[in-house]
Amino acid sequence: MSGLDIFAWLVLIVLVASSAFVVAFMAMLPGMIARRRNHPWKDAVAVGGWVTLFFGFVLWPIVLIWAYVDFPHSAERETAG
Numbered sequence: 731m732s733g734l735d736i737f738a739w740l741v742l743i744v745l746v747a748s749s750a751f752v753v754a755f756m757a758m759l760p761g762m763i764a765r766r767r768n769h770p771w772k773d774a775v776a777v778g779g780w781v782t783l784f785f786g787f788v789l790w791p792i793v794l795i796w797a798y799v800d801f802p803h804s805a806e807r808e809t810a811g
Contacts, residue, residue, distance in 0.1 A: 756790065757783045763797040770801055
């Protein structure tokens with residue numbers, strides 16, 4: 731193997747590793763946003779982010795929007811707080 735072959739293998743390994751990192755980060759992103767915003771269904775949003783990984787991220791924008799949706803507080807919370 732020449733030096734150019736070794737360099738090509740290193741580039742391929744770096745590209746595969748960075749692609750795997752980006753896919754995992756995108757799967758985790760809706761759950762991280764939901765936890766940071768204290769979403770009432772933060773666990774479901776996190777699971778939805780990982781489930782979209784198996785569907786090729788087709789539904790990922792919907793899960794990301796779901797992580798940002800604010801739900802109004804109930805009347806009990808407003809009177810108690």
